[in-house]
Amino acid sequence: VYLEGKDVTTEEPNKRNVNTVFQNYALFPHMTVEGNISYSLRLKRLDRARIKKAVSEALELVQLVGFEKRMPSELSGGQRQRVAIARAVVNEPKVLLLDEPLGALDLQLRRQMQTELKRFQKHLGITFVYITHDQEEALNMSDRIAVMRDGKFEQIGTPQEIYDHPKTSYVARFVGSANIIDGIVFNVNEDTVVFKNKDGNGIVARNQTNIACGQKVTVAVRSEHIKLNLITDNSNIAGLKGVVKEKSFAGGLLQIIVALADGNELIASRHGIDSSLVPGDNVIVTWARENAILVDLEGAQ
Incomplete structure (x- = not known):
């Protein structure tokens, strides 16, 4: 596995500067929205002012300003997904892995979040590797699509080339x-x-x-x-x-x-x-x- 030309195959996941958004969000239920987003920054022992600024920017990106003190149980599915994304991008990773992140949402909200994720990616300018079994989702969101079969790439190309x-x-x-x-x-x-x-x-x-x-x-x-x-x-x-x-x-x-x-x-x-x-x-x-x-x-x- 190479990241920006560097072999990171044997590196521990926490040292690869790659974050993941899971389908089930994996938010800490005992922490507020602010606590969830700032968790990794606090582990790095950054100063409070820097953490506050980073959390504020992440909340603004996902349009959840004012939700800082809410608990995950008080949020809708779409809001919890946004918190999970904010928590993942606050570290400024080189690559963001998204493992079927919209699979638990209803159709209307899923389409709305597809648009939001594209906006996030353009704003952040980082690579999103997005795993999905939804053909429409892949065609709608991707710059490049890799179709896999039995662990091998069957074809890689633009949505138009693939289709x-x-x-x-x-x-x-x-x-x-x-x-x-x-x-x-x-x-x-x-x-x-x-x-x-x-x-x-x-x-x-x-x-x-x-x-x-x-x-x-x-x-x-x-x-x-x-x-x-x-x-x-x-x-x-x-x-x-x-x-x-x-x-x-x-x-x-x-x-x-x-x-x-x-x-x-x-x-x-x-x-x-x-x-x-x-x-x-x-x-x-x-x-x-x-x-x-x-x-x-x-x-x-």
């Missing part, structure tokens, strides 16, 4: 909703790869690397890029044929599950899907070539 250009099917599924399709390439040109799925249907994807005919490939298509067209007597659209299996609303979006002839299922989920589609309808599934991303070409990094 729009996943390297593996695991990343595509883990961050956002992605449909994964396997097949064998039978035609390649400069911009396009055409492959057949196990049902023999031709499928197009954007060519991103050196792909050869006969090669097995895996493609990811985001659910919001899936288009569904009801099959009628006059239908002449090329695509995958399927049957609407399920229809539901999720987070303000209409989500439709389609069963394909080869037994696989695809999910279409976005604003503007034809709401007249019902389970049992026969549809043709299509997407734009540029929205089909080749994955699993390099594996975990």
Whole structure:
């Protein structure tokens, strides 16, 4: 483990100048807000004036001025979280570790605190390493995202890179909703790869690397890029044929599950899907070539 170029792997945690904010806050219940925030400074035996100034600045940062004498039991969940953050940053750490710090909050308060944490980070100018299983939270808050699998980094990149250009099917599924399709390439040109799925249907994807005919490939298509067209007597659209299996609303979006002839299922989920589609309808599934991303070409990094 390196911190600002220095190997701190064998150093004791209290000597690394790295602080942590836990999901359960871990506030001292017998201490006031002021006592919790100033605890580490008092351990360092700093003079009272310096401690008072540091605590005052921390309280102002987290907008809890006037709460100095309150006990943790007198605070709301969001206020306790702010105290935990103030206690962590008052030491001016080089790195702040946040271990799912918003997991215990309700949805509305969690979104509010996401905005607050971004404000804190910009104001302090220190690195926040934020652990979360919430995809939306990661995409909303991060400058860079590291997706981990079995203790290894699967992919590191900006939120846009992770979402729009996943390297593996695991990343595509883990961050956002992605449909994964396997097949064998039978035609390649400069911009396009055409492959057949196990049902023999031709499928197009954007060519991103050196792909050869006969090669097995895996493609990811985001659910919001899936288009569904009801099959009628006059239908002449090329695509995958399927049957609407399920229809539901999720987070303000209409989500439709389609069963394909080869037994696989695809999910279409976005604003503007034809709401007249019902389970049992026969549809043709299509997407734009540029929205089909080749994955699993390099594996975990």
